[in-house]
Amino acid sequence: xxxxxxxxxxxxxxxxxxxxxxxxxxxxxxxxxxxxxxxxxxxxxxxxxxxxxxxxxxxxxxxxxxxxxxxxxxxxxxxxxxxxxxxxxxxxxxxxxxxxxxxxxxxxxxxxxxxxxxxxxxxxxxxxxxxxxxxxxxxxxx
Amino acid sequence: xxxxxxxxxxxxxxxxxxxxxxxxxxxxxxxxxxxxxxxxxxxxxxxxxxxxxxxxxxxxxxxxxxxxxxxxxxxxxxxxxxxxxxxxxxxxxxxxxxxxxxxxxxxxxxxxxxxxxxxxxxxxxxxxxxxxxxxxxxxxxx
DNA sequence: AAAAAATGTTATAATCGTCATATACTATAT
DNA sequence: ATATAGTATATGACGATTATAACATTTTTT
Numbered sequence: 001x002x003x004x005x006x007x008x009x010x011x012x013x014x015x016x017x018x019x020x021x022x023x024x025x026x027x028x029x030x031x032x033x034x035x036x037x038x039x040x041x042x043x044x045x046x047x048x049x050x051x052x053x054x055x056x057x058x059x060x061x062x063x064x065x066x067x068x069x070x071x072x073x074x075x076x077x078x079x080x081x082x083x084x085x086x087x088x089x090x091x092x093x094x095x096x097x098x099x100x101x102x103x104x105x106x107x108x109x110x111x112x113x114x115x116x117x118x119x120x121x122x123x124x125x126x127x128x129x130x131x132x133x134x135x136x137x138x139x140x141x142x
Numbered sequence: 143x144x145x146x147x148x149x150x151x152x153x154x155x156x157x158x159x160x161x162x163x164x165x166x167x168x169x170x171x172x173x174x175x176x177x178x179x180x181x182x183x184x185x186x187x188x189x190x191x192x193x194x195x196x197x198x199x200x201x202x203x204x205x206x207x208x209x210x211x212x213x214x215x216x217x218x219x220x221x222x223x224x225x226x227x228x229x230x231x232x233x234x235x236x237x238x239x240x241x242x243x244x245x246x247x248x249x250x251x252x253x254x255x256x257x258x259x260x261x262x263x264x265x266x267x268x269x270x271x272x273x274x275x276x277x278x279x280x281x282x283x284x
Numbered sequence: 285a286a287a288a289a290a291t292g293t294t295a296t297a298a299t300c301g302t303c304a305t306a307t308a309c310t311a312t313a314t
Numbered sequence: 315a316t317a318t319a320g321t322a323t324a325t326g327a328c329g330a331t332t333a334t335a336a337c338a339t340t341t342t343t344t
Contacts, residue, residue, distance in 0.1 A: 005301060025322055035303055040323055042301080057309055057322060084251060087258050093248040104242025106235040109226060115275040116229050119268065126261065126268065133257040147331065167292055180332050182293055199292060199339055 002051065004103035007073055008032060009042050010051055013062065014070025022059060076110055077102055083113050086120045086127065088134055144193065146245035149215055150174060151184050152193055155204065156212025164201060218252055219244055225255050228262045228269065230276055 002010060012031050016023035025043065029036045047054035051066035062070060080098045089097070105113075120126055144152060154173050158165035167185070171178045189196035193208035204212060222240045231239070247255075262268055 003300080026320090034301090036322065037304080037324080038302055044323095084254070087254040089248075089251045089254050093250045097247050097251050100246025101243040104246070105239050106231075108235045109231045109239050111279070112226070112229040112231050112272070112276070115272050115279065118275055119271050123268075123271075126265075129261050129265075130254070130257050133260055134254070137253070137257065145330075168290090176331090177333055178292065179294080179334080183331085186293095 002049070002069070006042070006046060006049075006051070007069075007103050008099075009039075009046060010062075010066060010070050011073040011077060013052065013060070014067065014074055017062065024059070073102075076105075079110065079114055079117060080105075083117050086117060088130060144191070144211070148184070148188060148191075148193070149211075149245050150241075151181075151188060152204075152208060152212050153215040153219065155194065155202070156209065156216055159204065160216075166201070215244075218247075221252065221256055221259060222247075225259050228259060229272055 009028065009032065012028055013023045016027050016031065020027075025036050025039045028043075029039045032039075043052070043054050043060060046052050046066070047060070050063055051069065052060050052062045054060040077098060080102055081094055084094045084097060085091075151170065151174070154170055155165045158169050158173065162169075167178050167181045170185075171181045174181075185194070185196050185202060188194050188208070189202070192205055193211065194202050194204045196202040219240060222244055223236055226236045226239060227233075
């Protein structure tokens, strides 16, 4: 099992490869806002654990395992963003919150949140009701 | 701002004091499943940061700050448990998931989840719809 | 009140992920 | 082909948390 930090790297590497075809150390460092030296170290670990194959100075590719996991991690991330957005969390909190919680939810919870998102998307009245509750709570504060 | 680990301690100490009137090092250690020496160290830090007053070998009490924060942390924990339960997450995953995510959600997200829980409690059809979606997903797997 | 048991503390070390610095390698431009 | 700029690595350190083991204090038992 990858640690939370390893998951961050795998997820980001997957996204980079999807979008631009490769993932260099410096791309990863920039995307995750860490130092290149940290990337090198982590990438070596991910190679050892067979999430990717890494040739130093040359590049890296995800293994079958790595790709499979990366894909799920990206799905999970997007689902959670969608969820928080639907229930009315402010944009500026969403990214950080998802970043924090994504590594700590069982797939069971993710699946149930998936259903919930599906429900909320199909049920505009629900969203309306939530907005109403939010407004009421705000007024009470005055 | 307390770190996640500090929050765990404050929350647990608050619960212990609520339920049995005091919180000894060994109680805290048992509740959090860490060694007593770790508790001592953390409690010293929490004393330094004024979440509690600690006299070695004798005991500790929460400061006004500590109590206030403890209360919010317990509320947050219970809300998240309630949320996961309502959407149908299995009992055996709930505790650990909440333990993992509670420290990583903004109060904005917590408030919106609070509204959502209120909505779900008032709207049994929503729960029914979720159960239905869950069942369908299960059947698709067959 | 002394001995034994229980509880709490300290010192030291390990782990994880990070950064900083110095060094090594690669690619580009001339 | 060489110099240079850009990129990657190795090494060592640190901050946060935990554990181990030795030690100190308090409580209980006799």
